[in-house]
Amino acid sequence: MELPSTLAWLVDEASTTPGAEHFVTALGEKLIADGLPIAGAALTQAAPHPIIARRTWLWRADTGEVIEALGFGSLGLAGLEPASVGRDWLARLGAGIVQENAAGPPDGPTSDGALLGWAASRPLTEAETGFLEQVARFAAAPLGVLAARSTLAALLETYLGRRSARQVLAGRLRRDTGETIRAVLLYADMRGFTELSEAATPKSVVAALDAWFDRIAGAVHAFDGEVLKFIGDGVLAIFPVGERPASAACDAALRAVAAARAGMAYHDRERANQGLPPLPFGTALHLGEMLWGNIGTADRLDFTAIGPAVNLVSRLEGLCKPLGRAVLASGAFAAEATTEMIPLGEHMLRGIASPCAVFALPG
Template sequence: MRHREGCAGKDDSLQPPWHDPSMDLPAPLAWLVDEAGTSPSPERFLADLGGHLLAAGLPLAGGALTLAAPHPIITQHTWLWRAETGAVVEALGFAGTALGQAGRDWLGELGPACEETIGTAPGNSLLAWAGTRPFSSSETDSLRQVTRFAAAPLAGLAARATLSTLLEAYLGRRSAARVQAGALSRSTGETIRAALLCADLRDFTALSEATEPTVIIAALDAWFDRVAGAVHAFGGEVLKFIGDGVLAIFPVTGTPTEACEAALRAVTAIRAGMAHLDATRANQGLPPLPFGAALHFGDMLWGNIGAADRLDFTAIGPAVNLVSRLEGLCKPLGRNILVSGSVAAETTMPLLSLGDYELRGIAEPCAVFTLAEN
């Protein structure tokens, strides 16, 4: 075990119930062997382990558990447990951050701390503890044993956390949760109500043919950053990127008005973000990135569609078709944001009516609006 300054202390032995006479192992180690592998989450694992160590007489002020994360932005998750309250909070680590740094910083404010790194695929994890006083040599030996016995259940937790992180990165949070919950059968799903956002870059094919691939990729990334950032900021979820297009949803979790107004705020933020991006590109001698975005509100089937052995978790239905057709109307109308009548009916935000329009493949004409200041 690597000790931080202040780990050394007097050599006092642990008192019961560190060793349960009815067991072959000390009680915390028996828990790690028999029950920890079924912990539903890293935060629950840390809280339960900390509770067992406290009950065994260890003078803990808090603990930290860090797991590496295979994510494009977040490189690690750290869970921080406070012995006094039993509460657990999560901290995120990003590229360039040392493994467990958030835990070290937090525990350093609680008291003398000790830590040990554990090898868990796909990376390392770290368990660290702060004491109400310096740990004795027998206490640090006990914590070392705890870390060794924690390696197996933590490997399982790390594998599940890795799967969750990867699914969220590729599917989005809500869809990933559904897949992890066992929604793996083709042609299964649920009907949900949501505001839908469909957005697309204009004339991007022509730009792609006349521009270096690396420059095109940078432009796409910048575009998707503005869209996804705005969608996530207002509680929505990106379902998929399709070429230079995006499909996102804002499911109804409260009222339809809340979902529609969240989508309207998101599309307003996208417009502001793209205006700033175009100004930056102009200063770099690059052309602007014109776009179109449409909003609609309705019911859709959200679930698995695809081949027997290759599925896509997505949304389909008339509402999805309509928002796609509506987005295609942006260029002919010379507008970069269009809003359907079903969204307009659910909001008090000022919108400008553009009239009713026939949409290809849609039986009824669609009342079309745009942002009042668009």
């Protein structure tokens, strides 16, 4: 017997949709074409993410708009109450609410860690309710595929960063020459970490590192940069130039540095109230080209950046302490930044053949 078109779509094509928001939109439109009085939908999936526990897509039939709502807390869907964001959305949209699942009682999961709900503009007939039950069962498999794809993307982004994760997902899984990109490089390093790790318990050391990384990486991401590496107590980040002027990337990096320093200043005051020492750090900025790609053995790779620019920025940061400056920049960076910087002369950097013009921030 031939399947109804909506069920056939769920079997044959639904798993190839770009993402959950496209899935719920396409499925809702197909149900309306089948004659069901669908006013909207809510799809909630567990999100294996360090911060986000659940993601909910809220679809409105009359406009076609999809809103994404994020849930924070423990992983999984346990504890979803009837007054959740999805249920509230459905209640506002329709005269009747149907919350279906793949098999079992209402409000159960349609797949591993997913809830699918519908709002109707009028009470549903018994036949319409039965059809939605079939739809929910057939939706379990493609939702599982979409969830697995989303999980993979989230895990790669968590450990590699957005830009590197996209490259790996695109199939770059072999050693290659990589690509050369022009970017502002930011290298930041915590001061006195060895002494801290010797004097404090491992738990408090990890807490200090997490707080430091939160503020540095958070500031980088807030201004469209990307953290490439956590190196011990250091951070290597980039602000790709791309099609924008180099000055825009430089200014974004300076705003990120200002935000990071403000965040750490506030955190140091909190540490002082607890009788803990501050967490000072130095930061270096450079503008240059780097080689970005897979490096390693044939079967164990690291997606990373190498090149003279990477070497220079890490060595430049080492001058922060002897020069008594919290932030230093290279001549290449200072030449493009719109902020006027203070020249500190040329300095030899360890392992770098030519002297580097070094600049500091005003004030």
